[in-house]
Amino acid sequence: MALRGGARSPISALMKRPILIHPDPRLKKVAAPVADLSDARRQLARDMLETMYAAPGIGLAAPQVGVPERLIVLDCVKEEGAEPQPLVMFNPEVVAASDELNTYEEGCLSIPEQYADVTRPAEVQVRWIDESGAEREEEFGGLWATCVQHEIDHLNGKLFIDYLGPMKRQMITRKMVKLKREKAKA
Numbered sequence: 001m002a003l004r005g006g007a008r009s010p011i012s013a014l015m016k017r018p019i020l021i022h023p024d025p026r027l028k029k030v031a032a033p034v035a036d037l038s039d040a041r042r043q044l045a046r047d048m049l050e051t052m053y054a055a056p057g058i059g060l061a062a063p064q065v066g067v068p069e070r071l072i073v074l075d076c077v078k079e080e081g082a083e084p085q086p087l088v089m090f091n092p093e094v095v096a097a098s099d100e101l102n103t104y105e106e107g108c109l110s111i112p113e114q115y116a117d118v119t120r121p122a123e124v125q126v127r128w129i130d131e132s133g134a135e136r137e138e139e140f141g142g143l144w145a146t147c148v149q150h151e152i153d154h155l156n157g158k159l160f161i162d163y164l165g166p167m168k169r170q171m172i173t174r175k176m177v178k179l180k181r182e183k184a185k186a
């Protein structure tokens with residue numbers, strides 16, 4: 001008899017996953033390309049969206065939940081009551097970037113409560129595989145462009161603080177070490 005909601009059922013509950021906090025060696029590794037879209041990977045993508053919305057955040061990359069694979073999720077719709085626009089991207093890559101730059105005050109769910117200005121291309125063309133296995137390509141601007149670049153950086157072991165000077169980066173890292181020590185004690 002098939003077990004409803006059991007281990008082999010496609011119906012499984014969404015699970016919020018713990019987010020790794022910097023410094024952590026798993027956040028510094030280059031993630032591996034995704035070779036095939038298994039049910040487990042689709043479930044991971046749904047869990048990541050659940051984790052991102054709950055945080056709350058506008059993006060999340062698989063290495064942030066301890067999975068070293070090239071998968072990101074994002075939804076940059078911030079207005080209260082607006083229709084959500086979740087995007088799931090397997091193996092995302094920037095195929096073109098504008099010369100025009102944009103500076104945005106970035107945050108990171110792996111570096112809580114720290115923000116800094118980062119300058120990146122204002123528009124990017126991104127190619128990825130969606131959750132149905134189809135190849136997609138789209139141009140992003142504004143916050144979407146900033147966020148998708150921030151998330152792809154996570155897949156390459158790069159954090160937004162790597163764009164800052166050594167003094168500022170070290171100061172933020174020390175704060176995070178202290179935060180993790182306090183969390184471990186609590």
Ligand code: K1U
Pocket residue numbers: 056057058059060061078104105106107108109110146147150151154
């Ligand atoms: O990758 C992450 O750590 C998520 C990060 C994405 C991001 C934020 C800002 C610029 C670029 C990329 C976040 O979502 S931090 C939280 C955040 O920015 C936010 C949270 C609630 C509402 C609006 C924004």
Ligand code: ZN
Pocket residue numbers: 107108109110150154
């Ligand atoms: Zn981040």
